Amino acid sequence: MxxxxxxxxxxxxxxxxxxxxxxxxxxxxxxxxxxxxxxxxxxxxxxxxxxxxxxxxxxxxxxxxxxxxxxxxxxxxxxxxxxxxxxxxxxxxxxxxxxxxxxxxxxxxxxxxxxxxxxxxxxVDDDQRQQFRKVPRARIEKNVRELLRRFPKNRLVRHILQNCVMRYDCPAARNFALGRFEAPLPSSRSCNARCVGCISEQDKDSPVAVTPQCRLAFVPTPDELVEVMRFHQSRETVCPVYSFGQGCEGDPLMNPDLLVESVRRFRAEGGHGTVNCNTNASRPEAVARLAEAGFSSIRVSLNSSRPDLYQRYYRPHGYDFADVRRSMEIARRDGLWVSLNLLFFPGITDSEAELASLVELVTHCGVSMIQWRNLNIDPEWYLRLMAGLDDSPSMGLGAFMKRLHRACPWLRFGYFNPYVGDRAQLTAPLPGEAQVPQVHCQDLPDPAGDGTDA
Structure with missing residues (x-):
C-alpha cells in the first residue's frame, strides 16, 4: 500500500x-x-x-x-x-x-x-523491548522509589535509577526498573576514542555545546556490579541480558580487570544469561580475557568498515582499525557472538564501496549479527567531515541489506543485543576460513526508486 x-x-x-x-x-x-x-x-x-x-x-x-x-x-x-x-x-x-x-x-x-x-x-527488529506506551509512567517511578530503598548503598543502582531513568529517560534503565529484558551495566569513566558524535563527553574545542547525557562520575565495584546482575536475574527469569558499555560511559575495555572479576564471580555463583560488552573493540587482549571470564557476546560499534572513514569519526587514541578487526577475530575464535553496531548514515553507509568492505569484514572476522542503528549527528556536519572520501551513489537501505545478506547468509539482522544464552551457538565462519564473496554493482537499483530523480 x-x-x-x-x-x-x-x-x-x-x-x-x-x-x-x-x-x-x-x-x-x-x-x-x-x-x-x-x-x-x-x-x-x-x-x-x-x-x-x-x-x-x-x-x-x-x-x-x-x-x-x-x-x-x-x-x-x-x-x-x-x-x-x-x-x-x-x-x-x-x-x-x-x-x-x-x-x-x-x-x-x-x-x-x-x-x-x-x-x-x-x-529492523520485531523485539518490543524498548516500547513503553502500555507502561504507565507512575509504575516506573514507583519501582524506582522501591529499588532505591532496597539498595541504599549501591551507587550503580542509584546512578541507573536517579540519573538514567529519572533524568534522561533511558530505555535500558527503564527496563531495569521494570525488571525485564536487558540490564545496563555502566562501568567506565574513560575512553580511548574521541568520537565526533560522542553522546556523553566532548572535547573542550568541540562545536557540540550540549551532549544528550553526562558521563558516569564514578567506577563501580565488583560487588555493586554483581549485585545488579543477581537482582536482574531474579526478575528476568526467561531471557536475561546484562550489558556493559552504555551511552553514559566511556569504553568498558578501559578497565578489563573490573569486568573480568565481576563476571567471573557472577558465573561462579550460578549466574546465567547473556553477558554482553558494547565496545569499540580497541583492545584485543582484553577481549580474550572477557571470553575466558564468561562473557557471551560483544557488540562492536562502527560508523564504517573502511579504515579512513572510521578514523575521521572515531579519532582513536592508542589503537587503530587493525586492532578492532583483531578483537573481533579473537572474540569469534573464543566462542563469542559478535555483533556490529553499524551506525547507518544514508548516502554513505549504503554505498557500493561500503558494501564490498563490509562483506569482507563480516566474512573474515566471523561476525554473527548487524544491528542497524542510525548515526546521531547533524547530517551536513558529517558530510563535511567525510568530504573527499565517498562520492559513490546510494543504493538505499533495503537494497543494501538484501545484498549484504545474500553475500553473508549466516548474518542475523536486528536492532537490540540478542539473548544467546550463557554461550552462543555460532554459524558465522571462523576468521580466515571462508572465501570472501564478490559483490557486483550491476545489482544497484535506480537511485530514485521510480525512474526519476529530483
Whole structure:
C-alpha cells in the first residue's frame, strides 16, 4: 500500500505549528543525492517517535508539475524514529549560513499523506523491548522509589535509577526498573576514542555545546556490579541480558580487570544469561580475557568498515582499525557472538564501496549479527567531515541489506543485543576460513526508486 503513496512536504511556521503543503511532494536526501522517497522505504511514523524542528533550515519540496525543487520560507522538520527502526534517508532542506549545529540525534525525512505522517525507514527488529506506551509512567517511578530503598548503598543502582531513568529517560534503565529484558551495566569513566558524535563527553574545542547525557562520575565495584546482575536475574527469569558499555560511559575495555572479576564471580555463583560488552573493540587482549571470564557476546560499534572513514569519526587514541578487526577475530575464535553496531548514515553507509568492505569484514572476522542503528549527528556536519572520501551513489537501505545478506547468509539482522544464552551457538565462519564473496554493482537499483530523480 505504501508504494502508491506520495507524501507532501512537511514544514513548521514560526510558532512551531507543523503542517503540510498539498501542492509539493516530500523530498529526502541520501548524501549528496536529493530525490523522492523510494517506493519500498515509506512507512507510517511509528508510535513513540518524535518530530524535530530544524532551526536555520528551510523546508524544500518537489513541484510535481514542473519537476523543480521549491524552497519554502518555513522551517524544515525531521523525524526521530522509535527504537527498532532504522532511518533510510535524511530530510532535504536549505541551511542558512548561520544555521546552528543540530544536537546529537538522528534526523529522518518525513512527509504527510492520507491523514498521517510517513517516514523513510524500515523496522529492523520485531523485539518490543524498548516500547513503553502500555507502561504507565507512575509504575516506573514507583519501582524506582522501591529499588532505591532496597539498595541504599549501591551507587550503580542509584546512578541507573536517579540519573538514567529519572533524568534522561533511558530505555535500558527503564527496563531495569521494570525488571525485564536487558540490564545496563555502566562501568567506565574513560575512553580511548574521541568520537565526533560522542553522546556523553566532548572535547573542550568541540562545536557540540550540549551532549544528550553526562558521563558516569564514578567506577563501580565488583560487588555493586554483581549485585545488579543477581537482582536482574531474579526478575528476568526467561531471557536475561546484562550489558556493559552504555551511552553514559566511556569504553568498558578501559578497565578489563573490573569486568573480568565481576563476571567471573557472577558465573561462579550460578549466574546465567547473556553477558554482553558494547565496545569499540580497541583492545584485543582484553577481549580474550572477557571470553575466558564468561562473557557471551560483544557488540562492536562502527560508523564504517573502511579504515579512513572510521578514523575521521572515531579519532582513536592508542589503537587503530587493525586492532578492532583483531578483537573481533579473537572474540569469534573464543566462542563469542559478535555483533556490529553499524551506525547507518544514508548516502554513505549504503554505498557500493561500503558494501564490498563490509562483506569482507563480516566474512573474515566471523561476525554473527548487524544491528542497524542510525548515526546521531547533524547530517551536513558529517558530510563535511567525510568530504573527499565517498562520492559513490546510494543504493538505499533495503537494497543494501538484501545484498549484504545474500553475500553473508549466516548474518542475523536486528536492532537490540540478542539473548544467546550463557554461550552462543555460532554459524558465522571462523576468521580466515571462508572465501570472501564478490559483490557486483550491476545489482544497484535506480537511485530514485521510480525512474526519476529530483
Amino acid at each position: 505504501a508504494q502508491h503513496i506520495q507524501p507532501h512536504m512537511v514544514m513548521a511556521d514560526s510558532q512551531g505549528n507543523i503542517y503540510d503543503d498539498p501542492d509539493l511532494l516530500m523530498v529526502c536526501r541520501r548524501g549528496a543525492q536529493w530525490g523522492v522517497p523510494r517506493p519500498d522505504e515509506l512507512m507510517p511514523l511509528p508510535e513513540e517517535s518524535e518530530l524535530f524542528l530544524l532551526p536555520g533550515r528551510q523546508a524544500v519540496g518537489l513541484d510535481p508539475e514542473s519537476g523543480e525543487i521549491v524552497t519554502s520560507p518555513d522551517v524544515a522538520v525531521a523525524a526521530f524514529a522509535a527504537p527498532a527502526h532504522t532511518l533510510s534517508a535524511h530530510p532535504a532542506y536549505v541551511s542558512a549560513d548561520d544555521a546552528p549545529l543540530l544536537p546529537l540525534f538522528a534526523y529522518g525525512a518525513v512527509g504527510f499523506a492520507r491523514g498521517r505522517f510517513y517516514i523513510c525507514a524500515r523496522r
